Amino acid sequence: MTRSSDRPISFEPSTISEDHPAYATHQAAIRSxxxxxxxxxxxxxxxxxxxxxxxLLRLKPLILTxxxxxxxxxxxxxxxxxxxLRHSRPMTYQEFLHDDAARHRYWARSFVGWQHMYDATPHVxxxxxxxxxxxxxxxxxxxxxxxxxxxxxxxxxxxxxxxxTEPGRVIALHGSMDEIECxxxxxxxxxxxxGIRLHEANAGVADDWHITEADINxxxxxRIPQRWVDEFTMVQCLNCGSDKLKPTVVYFGExxxxxxxxxxxxxxxxxxxxxxxxxxxxxMSSYRILLEADRNRKPIxxxxxGPTRGEERATFRWHTGVQQALEWLDEKIx
Ligand SMILES: [Zn+2]
Numbered sequence: 001m002t003r004s005s006d007r008p009i010s011f012e013p014s015t016i017s018e019d020h021p022a023y024a025t026h027q028a029a030i031r032s033x034x035x036x037x038x039x040x041x042x043x044x045x046x047x048x049x050x051x052x053x054x055x056l057l058r059l060k061p062l063i064l065t066x067x068x069x070x071x072x073x074x075x076x077x078x079x080x081x082x083x084x085l086r087h088s089r090p091m092t093y094q095e096f097l098h099d100d101a102a103r104h105r106y107w108a109r110s111f112v113g114w115q116h117m118y119d120a121t122p123h124v125x126x127x128x129x130x131x132x133x134x135x136x137x138x139x140x141x142x143x144x145x146x147x148x149x150x151x152x153x154x155x156x157x158x159x160x161x162x163x164x165t166e167p168g169r170v171i172a173l174h175g176s177m178d179e180i181e182c183x184x185x186x187x188x189x190x191x192x193x194x195g196i197r198l199h200e201a202n203a204g205v206a207d208d209w210h211i212t213e214a215d216i217n218x219x220x221x222x223r224i225p226q227r228w229v230d231e232f233t234m235v236q237c238l239n240c241g242s243d244k245l246k247p248t249v250v251y252f253g254e255x256x257x258x259x260x261x262x263x264x265x266x267x268x269x270x271x272x273x274x275x276x277x278x279x280x281x282x283x284m285s286s287y288r289i290l291l292e293a294d295r296n297r298k299p300i301x302x303x304x305x306g307p308t309r310g311e312e313r314a315t316f317r318w319h320t321g322v323q324q325a326l327e328w329l330d331e332k333i334x
Contacts (some may be wrong), residue, residue, distance in 0.1 A: 026094035029253030041312040059272030060090020095253035113222030122153035130157035139317035140169035169221035182237040
């Protein structure tokens with residue numbers, strides 16, 4: 001069900017025209033961005049929900065996280081109460097490919113917003129999940145977040161424990177912001193090195209470009225004045241000179257690589273349950289994982305402040321903050 005009052009406001013107008021070959025895919029992507037989740041399963045007593053999810057943790061579950069996981073690290077979500085969709089929508093893949101002006105605007109915004117994301121650090125909830133992963137309490141973690149915080153947390157917990165969690169047990173469903181890829185020649189560049197090039201190209205111009213957290217999207221995109229967009233200088237691919245550059249992130253209108261989907265299916269297969277943490281599962285690529293768990297009769301638990309798509313299929317639904325729930329569960333099982 002969609003409530004019109006909850007619809008995101010002031011979207012950037014679509015710049016892919018109706019006669020463009022990519023128009024239909026672009027429009028479908030926009031509909032996905034705009035989806036408002038209002039699934040309401042019957043109310044479940046908090047005690048029943050929390051205890052039940054504690055029991056799922058004994059079945060070696062797969063953990064599936066979303067933007068609600070990163071809000072405690074200072075990265076805003078799309079659809080939460082302060083969700084960034086309320087002021088701007090993310091780019092579609094089709095715009096990256098076909099709309100030079102939109103791509104320029106994206107990079108100007110990302111230039112300003114990325115530093116904020118780069119500065120974010122994992123919180124205690126990330127570390128709890130990483131410890132569960134290292135000790136085999138869970139089968140793995142699949143995240144929709146592109147901030148890399150689960151992997152960073154896993155690396156530091158592994159270092160503390162002198163353990164080596166297999167790389168396949170932390171999967172970034174939509175990729176990560178760590179790299180930039182050229183859409184023409186396919187060559188990749190490290191985001192940090194790319195960021196240095198951007199800073200050099202904009203030296204002296206962008207010194208006073210600072211924004212607040214409220215103006216940032218989960219993908220590092222940020223709302224900035226038009227003047228900054230106009231003054232921003234984009235850099236080119238080091239290999240072929242094209243400026244068609246994109247973070248190695250799966251954007252709206254783009255598909256998740258097949259091999260990654262298969263890895264996730266295999267991980268789910270080896271799991272006794274699925275626990276969704278901090279996600280409304282608004283996009284099909286993540287909602288599909290819940291449907292697959294349900295089809296394979298794996299019990300499902302949901303920990304999320306707001307409604308989650310398909311939560312009527314979950315045995316346990318705990319409407320609460322992510323970090324406090326994970327802390328409670330960690331105490332319960334240790
Ligand atoms: Zn190139």
